Amino acid sequence: MSKTFSQSDVSSHNKADSLWIVVDGDVYDLTKFQDDHPGGKKILQRVAGKDASKQFWKYHNEGILKKYQKQLQIGSLDSKPQAKPSAEPMPVAIPQKTVAPKAASSAAAPTAHEDAEALEPFGLQIPFADPSWYQSHHSPYFNETHAALRNEVRAWIDAEVEPNVTEWDEKKEVPAEIYKELGRRGYLAGLLGTSYQKDYTDNVIKCVPTEKWDLFHEMVLTDELSRSGSGGFVWNLIGGFGIGCPPLVKFGKKPLIDRILPGILNGDKRICLAITEPDAGSDVANLTCEAKLSEDGKHYIVNGEKKWITNGIWCDYFTTAVRTGGPGMNGVSLLLIERELGGVSTRRMDCQGVWSSGTTYITFEDVKVPVGNLLGKENQGFRAIMTNFNHERIGIIIQCLRFSRVCFEESVKYGNKRKTFGKKLVDHPVIRLKLAHMARQIEASYNWLENIIYQCEKMGDTEAMLRLGGPIASLKAQATVTFEFCAREASQIFGGLSYSRGGQGGKVERLYRDVRAYAIPGGSEEIMLDLSIRQSMKVAKMLGGMKL
Numbered sequence: 001m002s003k004t005f006s007q008s009d010v011s012s013h014n015k016a017d018s019l020w021i022v023v024d025g026d027v028y029d030l031t032k033f034q035d036d037h038p039g040g041k042k043i044l045q046r047v048a049g050k051d052a053s054k055q056f057w058k059y060h061n062e063g064i065l066k067k068y069q070k071q072l073q074i075g076s077l078d079s080k081p082q083a084k085p086s087a088e089p090m091p092v093a094i095p096q097k098t099v100a101p102k103a104a105s106s107a108a109a110p111t112a113h114e115d116a117e118a119l120e121p122f123g124l125q126i127p128f129a130d131p132s133w134y135q136s137h138h139s140p141y142f143n144e145t146h147a148a149l150r151n152e153v154r155a156w157i158d159a160e161v162e163p164n165v166t167e168w169d170e171k172k173e174v175p176a177e178i179y180k181e182l183g184r185r186g187y188l189a190g191l192l193g194t195s196y197q198k199d200y201t202d203n204v205i206k207c208v209p210t211e212k213w214d215l216f217h218e219m220v221l222t223d224e225l226s227r228s229g230s231g232g233f234v235w236n237l238i239g240g241f242g243i244g245c246p247p248l249v250k251f252g253k254k255p256l257i258d259r260i261l262p263g264i265l266n267g268d269k270r271i272c273l274a275i276t277e278p279d280a281g282s283d284v285a286n287l288t289c290e291a292k293l294s295e296d297g298k299h300y301i302v303n304g305e306k307k308w309i310t311n312g313i314w315c316d317y318f319t320t321a322v323r324t325g326g327p328g329m330n331g332v333s334l335l336l337i338e339r340e341l342g343g344v345s346t347r348r349m350d351c352q353g354v355w356s357s358g359t360t361y362i363t364f365e366d367v368k369v370p371v372g373n374l375l376g377k378e379n380q381g382f383r384a385i386m387t388n389f390n391h392e393r394i395g396i397i398i399q400c401l402r403f404s405r406v407c408f409e410e411s412v413k414y415g416n417k418r419k420t421f422g423k424k425l426v427d428h429p430v431i432r433l434k435l436a437h438m439a440r441q442i443e444a445s446y447n448w449l450e451n452i453i454y455q456c457e458k459m460g461d462t463e464a465m466l467r468l469g470g471p472i473a474s475l476k477a478q479a480t481v482t483f484e485f486c487a488r489e490a491s492q493i494f495g496g497l498s499y500s501r502g503g504q505g506g507k508v509e510r511l512y513r514d515v516r517a518y519a520i521p522g523g524s525e526e527i528m529l530d531l532s533i534r535q536s537m538k539v540a541k542m543l544g545g546m547k548l
């Protein structure tokens with residue numbers, strides 16, 4: 001914005017018929033906007049022609065300026081210093097001695113050497129609102145390729161997503177263009193829990209050499225997407241893909257992969273995972289959706305229902321758990337069902353949270369699916385589903401922990417501006433105690449997550465399924481409990497502002513509603529905690545190391 005004004009220029013626009021104000025040295029013409037201002041026009045007229053920065057920041061967060069700046073800003077004060085506003089989450093320079101990052105090591109061994117230097121500080125530097133490596137703490141896991149990805153994703157989310165996410169959530173839809181952008185940026189090819197799938201897409205990620213891609217990049221990507229503060233948004237983008245596509249890549253036959261994977265990775269086609277049924281959730285072995293082999297042995301005829309399927313309404317492909325054999329886990333297969341085969345109906349379900357994720361009820365009626373669409377072997381789908389669960393749960397953990405950080409960050413920011421009884425909220429010990437309990441749970445869980453991701457990076461799929469199934473289940477429960485706690489405490493800190501939708505407490509209100517979408521699917525807390533002990537004990541016994 002090149003136009004500059006003096007303070008006296010602004011002062012002359014001090015009436016309803018020409019209403020200018022100044023916020024942080026920038027000049028806004030609110031003459032037309034005043035009638036639409038949700039806080040009322042009188043309150044704006046009272047500050048007409050004046051610097052209203054203090055009043056503005058009392059009632060709004062940064063998102064408002066990002067959203068309305070283009071439309072309402074007409075210039076800046078001639079006295080405005082050149083420096084950027086401090087709310088900008090860009091890399092910051094703080095005095096310190098260790099800022100020279102080492103060259104990245106191989107994908108299989110992410111900078112796990114003793115002399116790895118700390119990375120440049122990045123973000124707002126609010127302790128615990130970002131992982132400690134953003135504040136230049138040393139880490140054996142993250143190098144400059146992870147930092148480059150983090151910077152790229154954050155710039156995108158800050159500029160194009162965060163200011164719109166409330167609107168999208170209320171509309172229960174994210175513009176299709178955003179999903180395509182995910183493909184264009186080459187992010188989809190890296191979100192599969194495998195090496196980067198560069199052979200199947202021309203949209204290859206630019207900021208990370210593909211041969212260096214590892215599970216920590218995937219972690220950073222999911223983490224930064226989640227900073228949008230909307231489970232609905234994150235699930236819209238990766239909720240179906242992140243769990244529906246890996247079985248295709250790992251167990252699909254080559255002709256099927258060659259035919260459909262490029263369209264999926266480019267963001268042109270969408271895929272989801274269809275396991276849960278009206279009568280089978282965590283109890284996967286009891287599912288009833290049947291796939292009967294046709295007499296000529298060329299097709300499966302699929303009949304049945306699936307419920308709570310993320311993204312289903314928008315999907316072209318459904319990675320579906322079907323019964324091809326007898327009762328129990330040994331009669332279950334995975335089948336890739338295509339919408340265009342006919343007989344697939346989808347309807348949106350109204351849910352408590354994750355509104356823009358498209359939770360779906362699906363019916364399959366005599367769908368004729370070619371046998372070439374079988375993923376893995378007939379009646380051996382249960383194992384593929386179990387392997388997939390680890391990837392799904394790790395995604396849930398990453399999201400929950402970032403949402404917990406968002407609750408923490410929002411609370412710290414609000415606690416530093418809201419005054420009660422003559423003091424800022426953060427100056428009340430009872431509020432600091434809430435922040436302390438949030439921070440300790442977030443950090444403990446995140447450090448465990450880093451360790452588990454490192455183990456996944458080192459172990460093969462089968463070993464990870466056996467040895468990490470228990471710990472991942474346990475951490476999934478830990479992460480959802482942490483998220484619930486942080487959403488609750490943040491909500492108490494925001495008071496009425498997080499009881500109403502939108503506005504300053506909007507993120508916290510939305511995340512509070514999203515909690516159950518994390519605590520129930522992908523294995524409920526109860527199932528996870530029980531499994532964590534059963535599985536860990538069983539494996540320890542099996543591997544012969546446990547002495548009682």
Ligand code: HEM
Pocket residue numbers: 021023028030037038039040043044047052055056059060061064068072502503504
């Ligand atoms: C660039 C100028 C402004 C824009 C674009 C703007 C926009 C908005 C928006 C979108 C809301 C709805 C709540 C939210 O989403 O946060 C809102 C609420 C409000 N605004 Fe503004 N506003 C501006 C300036 C001001 C100023 C200067 C004041 C005070 C002097 C003010 C006072 C309020 C109040 C009291 C509310 C209601 C807050 C609540 O519900 O708790 N606004 N504004």
